Each structure stands twice: as C-alpha cells, then as structure tokens.
Amino acid sequence: MQRREVSRGVRFITCSCQRRLPLLRNPAICLIFLDAMDRARAKFSLEVFAWVLMPEHIHLLLRLPEHGELAPALKSLKLSVSMRVIARWREIDAPVLARIADGHGRPRYWQKGGGFDRNVRDEYEFRREVRYIHCNPEERGLVERPEDWRWSSVRWWMGRREGEFPCDPPPGDPAMWAGWEGFK
DSSP: OOOOOOTTOEEEEEEEBGGGOOTTOSHHHHHHHHHHHHHHHHHHTOEEEEEEEOSSEEEEEEEOOTTOOHHHHHHHHHHHHHHHHHHHHHHTTOTHHHHTBOTTSOBOSBOSSOOEEEEEOSHHHHHHHHHHHHHHHHHTTSOSSGGGOSSBSHHHHTTOOTTSOOOOOOSSOGGGTTTOOSOO
16 A cells, blocks of 8 residues: 655554554553654654554554655654564563564564554544544543553643653644643
8 A cells, every 4th residue: 555645744653563462561662662752753853743552553643844754754663662672572582472473483563564544634633533542542441531541642632741751732723722632
C-alpha cells in the first residue's frame, strides 16, 4: 500500500507488536519507547500531538516538517525500540524470543510492515483521533477513566504537565483548544 505524504499534514498512526503479543506491558519497555520517541522527535522534527501505548500496539498523532517523510521517522523509532529490547531479552535468554521469531528464526518486536496510518484532514478528525487515542485504554477495560492509564498523553491534555511526556500544542488557534481535555 502506498503512503500519500501531505506536506505538514497530521498523521494518525497505529503500529502493532509482533503477533499482537502484549510486549508493551512492561513499564521499562514503555520508558524505552518514550525515550525513542523523544529522540525521533528531535531527529526528524516531529510534532507529537497525542499518543498511547497499549499492551500490544501504539497509536500516535503527529506531524512531520515540510517535505518530511513518515517512513524514515517510523523506521528509526521502531528500530530503536526493537534493538534495545531484543538485546536485553538476549542477555537474559528470555523465553519470549521464541514467540516473536519470524519465519527465519529472527526475533521481531514489531509486526512486519509500516503499520496503519492515515492523513487527518481537518479539526473534526483531529479531535476524533485524539479522543480515540485517549479513550482506548478505558474502552478496552484496562482502566476506569482515560487519565488512569499511565502510558498516554491524556494527562498532558488535561493540563497536568508535570512529569508527563510533552506534547506539541495542537494546530490552529489556541483559543479553540482551551479547556478541552482530549477525551470528552
């Protein structure tokens, strides 16, 4: 499937762990992902508007710089996480390595392919995707309220910025976002 790049366009992205296994249940791995996302953000000048780490997949809402391409940024992010996590699992001879092996016996952290992504065309879609990202843990029954899920940008959107992974301000007029908590 060919990706349609829109210069400075907002993208909704989903990437799944190999075989949709819950490889993101470990808080240490979630921290590795956030570190890799922070480094990819700096390297590729990404704007990150919203994110959630679910046990077996991730959702991101981001924007690349003018003439930026999604594939290299995603590859860098995913490769960084894969290399660090798989190296650690090899050190401890973790049994999960056999479960995530591809057809050639090589471990894969992420499902093959670029994941799912689509362009977000307007403010309505932007709000819908932010809401979807933040409500995903609640809808799956992992928490009672979106803000109870540690691995999400929802608290940042609620104004609780201390200790949270910083998001970029949403595109458009700041007044139209004032008071919106990212899930209602």
